[in-house]
Amino acid sequence: MDLTERKKRILRAIIENYIQSAEPVGSKTIAQSIGMEVSSATIRNEMADLEAMGLLEKPHTSAGRIPSSKGYRFYVNELMEDHKLSLQETERMNQALRMKMQELDRVLDQAGRMVAQLTSYPAFALSAGTERMTIRRFDLLMVERNAFIIVVMTDSNIVRNRLIRLPSDLSEAQLQMLNTLLNTTFTGLTLEEITPELMRVAQHAAGDAYGLISLVVSFAMEVLESLEQRRVHTSGLAHLLELPEYQSLERAQPLMSYLSEDSDPARFPVPKDDPMKILIGPENVADALKDTSVVVASYDIGEGMRGVIGVVGPTRMDYAKITARLSYLAEGLSRLFGQGELPQGRDEEK
Amino acid sequence: MDLTERKKRILRAIIENYIQSAEPVGSKTIAQSIGMEVSSATIRNEMADLEAMGLLEKPHTSAGRIPSSKGYRFYVNELMEDHKLSLQETERMNQALRMKMQELDRVLDQAGRMVAQLTSYPAFALSAGTERMTIRRFDLLMVERNAFIIVVMTDSNIVRNRLIRLPSDLSEAQLQMLNTLLNTTFTGLTLEEITPELMRVAQHAAGDAYGLISLVVSFAMEVLESLEQRRVHTSGLAHLLELPEYQSLERAQPLMSYLSEDSDPARFPVPKDDPMKILIGPENVADALKDTSVVVASYDIGEGMRGVIGVVGPTRMDYAKITARLSYLAEGLSRLFGQGELPQGRDEEK
DNA sequence: GTTAGCACTCAGAGAGTTTGAGTGCTAAAA
DNA sequence: TTTTAGCACTCAAACTCTCTGAGTGCTAAC
Numbered sequence: 001m002d003l004t005e006r007k008k009r010i011l012r013a014i015i016e017n018y019i020q021s022a023e024p025v026g027s028k029t030i031a032q033s034i035g036m037e038v039s040s041a042t043i044r045n046e047m048a049d050l051e052a053m054g055l056l057e058k059p060h061t062s063a064g065r066i067p068s069s070k071g072y073r074f075y076v077n078e079l080m081e082d083h084k085l086s087l088q089e090t091e092r093m094n095q096a097l098r099m100k101m102q103e104l105d106r107v108l109d110q111a112g113r114m115v116a117q118l119t120s121y122p123a124f125a126l127s128a129g130t131e132r133m134t135i136r137r138f139d140l141l142m143v144e145r146n147a148f149i150i151v152v153m154t155d156s157n158i159v160r161n162r163l164i165r166l167p168s169d170l171s172e173a174q175l176q177m178l179n180t181l182l183n184t185t186f187t188g189l190t191l192e193e194i195t196p197e198l199m200r201v202a203q204h205a206a207g208d209a210y211g212l213i214s215l216v217v218s219f220a221m222e223v224l225e226s227l228e229q230r231r232v233h234t235s236g237l238a239h240l241l242e243l244p245e246y247q248s249l250e251r252a253q254p255l256m257s258y259l260s261e262d263s264d265p266a267r268f269p270v271p272k273d274d275p276m277k278i279l280i281g282p283e284n285v286a287d288a289l290k291d292t293s294v295v296v297a298s299y300d301i302g303e304g305m306r307g308v309i310g311v312v313g314p315t316r317m318d319y320a321k322i323t324a325r326l327s328y329l330a331e332g333l334s335r336l337f338g339q340g341e342l343p344q345g346r347d348e349e350k
Numbered sequence: 351m352d353l354t355e356r357k358k359r360i361l362r363a364i365i366e367n368y369i370q371s372a373e374p375v376g377s378k379t380i381a382q383s384i385g386m387e388v389s390s391a392t393i394r395n396e397m398a399d400l401e402a403m404g405l406l407e408k409p410h411t412s413a414g415r416i417p418s419s420k421g422y423r424f425y426v427n428e429l430m431e432d433h434k435l436s437l438q439e440t441e442r443m444n445q446a447l448r449m450k451m452q453e454l455d456r457v458l459d460q461a462g463r464m465v466a467q468l469t470s471y472p473a474f475a476l477s478a479g480t481e482r483m484t485i486r487r488f489d490l491l492m493v494e495r496n497a498f499i500i501v502v503m504t505d506s507n508i509v510r511n512r513l514i515r516l517p518s519d520l521s522e523a524q525l526q527m528l529n530t531l532l533n534t535t536f537t538g539l540t541l542e543e544i545t546p547e548l549m550r551v552a553q554h555a556a557g558d559a560y561g562l563i564s565l566v567v568s569f570a571m572e573v574l575e576s577l578e579q580r581r582v583h584t585s586g587l588a589h590l591l592e593l594p595e596y597q598s599l600e601r602a603q604p605l606m607s608y609l610s611e612d613s614d615p616a617r618f619p620v621p622k623d624d625p626m627k628i629l630i631g632p633e634n635v636a637d638a639l640k641d642t643s644v645v646v647a648s649y650d651i652g653e654g655m656r657g658v659i660g661v662v663g664p665t666r667m668d669y670a671k672i673t674a675r676l677s678y679l680a681e682g683l684s685r686l687f688g689q690g691e692l693p694q695g696r697d698e699e700k
Numbered sequence: 701g702t703t704a705g706c707a708c709t710c711a712g713a714g715a716g717t718t719t720g721a722g723t724g725c726t727a728a729a730a
Numbered sequence: 731t732t733t734t735a736g737c738a739c740t741c742a743a744a745c746t747c748t749c750t751g752a753g754t755g756c757t758a759a760c
Contacts, residue, residue, distance in 0.1 A: 026722055039734055044723070062722050062740045109459075139491050141501065149509050151491065151501055159499050159511045237587055238606035247599055249591060256588040376753055389703055394754070412709045412753050 012079045015067045022244045024064030069281035083320035097332040109233045116236025121311040126232040132190040135220050138182040145169040152220050160223045191224045234259045245314040258288035281315045293317050297330035362429045365417045372594040374414030419631035433670035447682040459583045466586025471661040476582040482540040488532040495519040510573045541574045584609045595664045608638035631665045643667050647680035
C-alpha cells in the first residue's frame with residue numbers, strides 16, 4: 001500500500017482528529033488543520049481516493065469521513081508516532097506500581113484494575129501458564145492433635161496451603177510417614193499422571209492414614225488445576241459509558257455483558273511472540289469485539305509464566321497513548337516480579 | 351401506620367405490579383386485578399388516600415401511581431410474603447455453591463459473582479473482620495540452600511505463605527533458630543504491638559540472621575494488614591443495563607462508576623445484628639445509592655469473621671425473591687465454611 | 701360508601717419542516 | 731496535469747406541531 005506523502009498526511013490528520021472528536025471529519029476541517037496549504041476541494045479529491053483504497057469510509061453521503069479498520073491498521077503500522085509519556089504519566093504509573101507491590105497477592109486482579117484506572121478504558125488481565133505444572137514438594141505441619149497444614153510448592157515455585165481438620169487425632173509419626181510418602185510418590189507428576197491406580201497404591205502404603213492421602217492429594221490436584229486454569233479479571237467497565245460510542249444502550253450492553261462474563265479466558269487474545277499486540281475491529285475473533293479494538297501486552301511473571309494485560313475500547317482509540325502506557329505498565333510489572341527491586345518471592349494468584 | 355385491609359390489598363397490588371412492569375400503575379389495572387370487586391373510581395379514591403399518606407406518588411398528573419420509598423418500606427415490613435424458593439432455584443443455587451467449593455480461594459470474589467449471577471442484579475461481597483488479629487504460629491520450610499517458605503497462621507486459623515529467596519546460603523540450624531525466635535517473640539501480637547523496638551531486640555537476638563527477621567516479620571505484618579483491611583468485590587454490573595430504569599445513560603453511569611470504584615468498603619452497608627438488611631432508596635447513606643435499594647446478608651466465615659454479600663438494584667426490586675435467594679446463599683456459604691460438609695479448613699481471602 | 705360520568709392533563713409518538721455540514725462534479729485557473 | 735472556486739445535491743439531526751390515550755380529580759347520583 002503506497003501513498004503519496006500528502007495522502008499520508010491527510011489520512012493521519014483525519015484519524016487523529018477522529019480519535020479526539022469521535023465525529024466524522026470533513027474536508028474543511030482538514031484543510032484548516034495544521035499547515036495544509038491546499039483548499040478543501042483538493043482534500044476532497046484526496047479523500048475520495050483514500051476511500052477508494054478502503055482506508056476511509058462515510059457513515060452516510062453527507063457526513064464527513066471516518067477511518068475504516070483498514071485505515072486504523074495502516075495508521076498503527078506506518079503513521080503512528082510513539083507517544084512520549086509525560087513526567088506526570090510515568091510518575092502516576094510508578095506510584096501505582098509501587099502501591100501494588102504491597103499486595104503481591106492478587107496481582108492479576110490488581111493489575112487489571114490499575115490498567116483500567118490509568119488508561120480510562122475497560123481492562124482485563126489474565127495469566128497464561130504455558131507449561132504443565134507439577135508439585136515439587138509437600139510439607140505437612142502439625143497444628144493441633146487433630147489439625148495440620150498442607151503446604152505444596154509447584155515446580156514453578158508457587159506455594160499454596162490449606163488447613164485441614166480431622167475428626168480424629170493424628171500422631172507426629174504418622175504425619176512424618178505421610179510426608180515422606182507424598183514426597184516420594186506424588187512429586188513431579190502432572191495432573192493427568194496422578195491416576196486413580198496410583199492413589200490406590202499410595203493409600204495402601206499409608207496404612208491407617210489412608211484417608212488422609214486422598215485429602216492431601218486432592219488439594220494438590222486442586223492447586224494444579226487452578227493454576228492451569230487461566231482466569232480473567234475485567235475492571236473499569238464503567239469507563240465504557242463515558243465514551244460517545246457507547247452512549248446508546250444497544251451498543252454498550254452486549255459489550256458490557258461480554259466483558260462481564262469473564263468465565264472463559266480463551267475469548268481474550270494473547271500476544272504470542274511480540275510483547276504487544278493490537279487488534280482492530282474485525283481482526284478480533286469474538287463477535288462482540290468486532291467493532292472494538294483491543295490492545296494487549298504481556299509481562300513476565302517468572303518461572304515460565306506470562307501475564308497479560310489489555311484494554312478494550314472503540315476502534316477510535318488513542319493507539320499511541322494506550323500502547324505507550326500499556327507497555328510501560330507491562331514492563332513495570334515484569335520488573336516487579338523479576339528482580340530484587342522489591343520483596344522477593346511470590347506465592348499467590350497463578 | 352394503620353391501614354384498612356382494602357388499602358393494604360391495593361397498595362400491595364400496586365407495588366407488586368410495579369415491581370414486575372416498571373410502569374406506573376393505574377386505577378383500572380388494579381380494579382381488574384385479582385378479585386377486586388370494586389370499580390376503578392373507588393380505587394382512585396383509595397389511591398388518593400395512600401398518596402396523602404406518603405405511600406404512593408405520581409411521576410406526573412396524568413400517569414398512574416408508583417410506590418414511594420416509604421411505600422416500599424411498608425411493603426417490606428408488613429405486606430411482603432416470603433418467597434418460596436422453587437426446586438429449580440434451590441437446585442441451581444446448590445449447584446453453584448458446590449462448584450465454588452472447589453475454589454475456596456478467592457471466596458469473596460466468587461461469592462459476589464455467584465450472587466450476581468443468581469439474582470441478575472449487580473452484587474458485591476466484602477468481608478468484615480471484626481477483631482484484631484494476631485499471628486499464632488510461624489513455620490519456616492527450607493526449600494533450597496538459599497530459599498525457604500514462610501508459613502504463618504493467624505489466631506483465626508487463616509494460613510498464608512510466601513517463598514523467600516536469599517542472596518546467600520542459609521543453614522538448617524539457622525532456620526531452626528529463627529523459627530524458635532519468631533514463635534517465642536512474635537506470636538500473639540496485634541499489628542500495633544509489633545513495635546520497632548521489639549524488632550530491634552529480636553534482630554539482636556538473631557545474630558547472623560538479623561536481616562531475615564525483618565523479612566519474615568514484615569510478611570507477617572502484611573498478612574495481618576491485608577486481613578484487617580476489608581475489600582469489596584463487585585460483579586454483574588452489566589445486569590444494570592438490562593433494567594428499564596437504567597436505559598438512560600445519565601442514570602446508569604453514576605451508579606456504575608460508584609460500584610466500580612470499589613476501593614472503599616465503608617461505602618457498603620453491613621448488617622449489624624440481623625442476618626439480613628434492606629435499605630430502600632434514601633435510607634442509603636451514599637448519594638449514588640439514593641434511588642436504589644440495597645439488600646445485604648451476612649454469613650459466617652468462622653473464627654470471628656463474617657462475610658457480607660449484597661445486591662444493588664432499583665427501588666422497584668423483587669424484595670421477596672431477592673431476600674429469599676440471598677439468605678439461602680448466605681446460609682449456604684456459612685455451611686460451606688462452617689461444618690464438615692466439605693473439604694474443611696480454609697486458607698485464603700480473608 | 702360506592703359508582704358512573706365527564707372535563708382535564710400531559711408524556712410520548714408521529715409527521716412534517718428546517719438547517720447546515722458535507723459531498724461530488726464541472727469548468728476555469730495555474 | 732493539478733488545483734481551485736462554485737454550485738447543486740444529500741441527508742441526519744434538530745425542531746415544531748399535532749394528536750392520542752391513559753390516567754386523574756371532581757361531582758352528582760345511587
